[in-house]
Amino acid sequence: MKYSNVFRKFLISYVIILVIPSIGGYMSYLTSISVTQSISIENSVTQLQKSQEILEGRMAEVEGFTRQLAVNQELNVLMNERDNETNVYGIWRTMENVLTFGQTNDFLQNYYIYLANYNLILTPGSSYRPNHYYTDFRYNDLSLEEWMKDVLGKTHRSEIKPLSSYVSRGKQTSVITYMQSLPLDSFNDSSPAVAVVIIDEKMILSLLSSLNDRYGGWVHISDAEGNTIALQGSAEPDMMKMASDSHFDPSRVSQFYGDDLVITTRSDKNGWVYQAGIPRHVLMENANRIKGMTLLITGGTLLIGLIVGLVLAYRNSVPINRLLSVMKEQFGKDGSAPKNEFDFLSGNIADMLTKNKLLESELNRQLPLVRDAFLKRLISGEFKSRDEILSAAEQADINLYQGTGYAGIVQIKGYASMDSVEILNELNASRLLLKQALAELGVDVLMTDMGSDKVVILFFSKETDPEIDREKEDITHTMENLALYVFNEYRITIQSGFGNLFTSLTEVSLSFDQANQALEYAVYMNKKGMVWNNETQTENTTYYYPLDSEQRLIGTIRAGELEEAKRIVDAIIVQNMEQRELSMEMKHQLVGEMKGTFLKLLDQKAFTEYASIENVKRRVIDIGSSEPLETIKAEFYEIMEELCSVIANKKKDAHIQMIKQIKEYTAKMYSDTELTLYRVAEHVERPEKYISQLFKEFTGVNFSDHLIKVRMDQAVILLKESNYTVDDIASRVGYNSSHSFRRAFKRLNGISPSVFRQSVDD
Incomplete structure (x- = not known):
């Protein structure tokens, strides 16, 4: 069942519901990654630009330092002296004046001034001859002669020698060299003096250490000609390869090259190019953290959502599949399969509703016939028990109220010959008018036809404990009004007879028989209006024991309904003792008929297996017809109790066996x-x-x-x-x-x- 089409459709729906917000979350994730990346790049560019500004400021200070030297009086005196004697005092004063410059800028910690007329190099701490100075401080790529020619012997105008390997007192390092000839307006091939500032690469890189330390990438500074000023974290060949690569655009501020983000800025003052390479994984650290959390949360949510979707899809598809199985079992599968299960269900349910409405309409149309059939069975005494009557009444949608009341028969007078079609049609119309008249008078009764000229009326008591006399007066008053109304309106004359009160639904047939006797008596005596059964004379010479009473007595005893059987016997005794004056011979015949009824009952299959059946038969035969009817009734009561107990025990055994069967089936299933x-x-x-x-x-x-x-x-x-x-x-x-x-x-x-x-x- 869990792999059915219904299950799959439910699951697909839930998965789609999960995917839609996941797509939105993925778009938000991409946006957050893009924003995080942009912020990281922007911060890196800003940091590089700040480092550039600091470095340019320091270099401006170096340039300012040379300008101060150019206006220094002691230094100008020394540059202009042409005597062969050395001005020791002037040299000392000059060294004292320029000594303080290196204390304010770490770029000025290592500098010297070359005086051409003295062939002397002045440093903050001492003075050297060029050959002596070269011994402790020299470039690895320049010999003494090349150094003296290119650095000391030329005129320099704020010239910077690119990054070069340098030895300082035996220590290897890399430096850039700032060179300025003095005075500033020197235009000859040689100048009186040259100020040279040695700037260690480490000092330059320290200004960019925030980028390097933070991201662990590389930093490269080059001049306008592409010569390296400072480099850390990479090699010169790699920088040359990147610069010559056609995929690398040096004009872009930021771009990804290989696994690095390369940030490039260019100085407007000296044309230097500042580049920083930041590893992609370091730059995207925050973005990767967001990515990891997003994937974890999204994956977990999708997994949980999928599990919940599976559970819900199974839970919701189970009842539909059950309904489908019932539908297919009941209605079968058509030759052409439906498009899907829901079309199958909707089609069959719609068909069921249509058929149900048709059935309901047909039942409503048949309801009057069902009611009429119920009333005819009720007055004829075909029901064996009160429960059977109530079930049939519920099916016929009839309210029997308290189950007590009176039965009556209304006969339309004036139709002695009823063999013509015209007469029968007129009687049918008269019966309908009679029923309509009762409805117009507001009388709540049950009615059914009896023959062509009679209508049976049942008055049911609506009160729990009604007053018999007052209720009979109300019925009499109602029937008088009915007779007057139908005569005045339709010129129909009626005659009615009513039986005694029935206190149980099983006594309705007895009250009906009494009403029939009262009507026959009224017609025979030519009495008008309404006649009650107790108003008839008791001149009957025969006993009262009709065949239907016998059949109802047998049926109630076989059903085990002791109380109903007692009511039937009571009604027979009352009818023959109170309503009739029987001779002794008639009394003997009545008792014999009742004994014959019990003997016929004992020969039926329901009692043949009873062990004491012969004893019961003997008791029936031994009932004396000369005994008082009360005594005879008591003996019949005892026999009925024994027979009903036999039926009750059989029912109980059958019920016990059924309960056992139910329990066994439950324990198995x-x-x-x-x-x-x-x-x-x-x-x-x-x-x-x-x-x-x-x-x-x-x-x-x-x-x-x-x-x-x-x-x-x-x-x-x-x-x-x-x-x-x-x-x-x-x-x-x-x-x-x-x-x-x-x-x-x-x-x-x-x-x-x-x-x-x-x-x-x-």
Whole structure:
């Protein structure tokens, strides 16, 4: 069932519902990644630009330093002296004046001034001859002669020597060299003095350390000609390869090259190019963190959503599949398969509704016929018990109120010959007018036709304990008004007779017989209006024991309805003792007829297996017809009690056997989730309502409670003796949902299944 089309359609719907917000979340994720990346790039560019500004400021200070040297008086005096003697004092004063410049800028920690006229190099701490200075401080790529020619012997105008390998007192380093000839307006090939500032690469890179330390990438500074000023974190060949790569655009501020984000800025002052390479994974660290959390949360949510979708799809598809199986079982499969299950269901349900409406319409059309048939069976005494009468009345939609009242017959007078079609049509119209007149008078009665010229009327008491005299007066008054109304309106003359009060629904036929006798008496005596049965004379010389009374007595005893049987016997005795004056011979014949009824009853199959049947027959035969009727009635009562007890015991045995069958079937099928009272009723071939009432009557509990008890008993055994999980046990004892199983178990046992298992283990 879980792989059915309905299940798949439900699951696909839930998956689509999950995917739609996931797509929105993915778009939000891409946006957040893009924003995070942009922010990281922007921060890196800003940081590089700030480092550039600091470096340019420091270089401006270096340039300012040379300008201060150019206006220094002591230095100008030394540059202009042409004497061969050395001005030691002037040199000392000059060294004292320029010594303080290097204390304010770390770029000026290593500088010297070359005086051409003295062939002397002045440093903040000492003075050297060029060859001596070269011994301690020299470029690896320049010899002494090249150094003196290119650095000391040329005129320089704010010239910077690119990054070069340099030895300072035996220590290897890399430096850039700032060179400025003095005075500033020197235009010859040689100048009187040259100020040279040695800037260590480490000092330059320290200004960019925030980028390098933070991201662990590389930094490269080059001049306008592409010569390296400073480089860290990479190699010169790699920088040359990147610069020559056609895929690399040096004009872009930021771009990805390989696995690095390359940020490029260019100085407007000196044309230097500042580049920083930041590894992609470091730059995207925050973005990757967002990515990881997003994937984790989204994946977990999708997984949970998928599990929930599976559960819901199964839960929602199960009842539909059950309904489909019932539909297909009942209606079968058409030759052409439906497009889908929902079309199949909707088509069949629509067809069922249409047929149900047609059936309802047909039942409404047939309802008058059903009511008429019920009333005819009621007055003829065909029902064996009160319960049977009530069930038939409910089916006919008839309210019998308290079950007591009076039966009467109304006859249309003036139609002696009823053999012509015209007369019969006129009588039909007269009966309809008579019923309509009762409705117009507001009388709530039940009516049915009796022959062509008679209508049977049943008045049911609406009060629990009505006054008999007042009720008879009301009926008499109603019938007088009816007779007057139909005569004045339609010129119809009626004659009516009513029987005595019936106190039980099984006595309606007796009251009807009395009404028939009263009507016959009124017609015979030519009495007008309404006649009650007790108004007739008791001159009858024959006993009253009609065939239908005998049949009803036999039927009620066979059904085990003792009280109804007693009422029939009472009615027969009352009719013959109070309504008639019987001779002794008639009395003997009446008793003989009643004894014959019981003997015929004892020969039927229902009593042939009774062990004491012969004793009962002997008791019937021994009833003396000369005894008083009260004594005879008492003996008949005792015999009826014994016979009804035999029927009751048979019913009880059959019921006990049926209850046993139900319990055995339940114990066998308790693990089936489809087990219901309807299934049990099908198994024992009895109506569902009958089974429910019978089980409750014999066991004291409802079947549903019994089924829960059986399942919980099995669950207790499994919890004690097996290693199955609670969910497995729930399915094994007939529950679709483990939640329903846990709730039922706790309601019955007071604790949850897991706690119960733990208590057993402890």
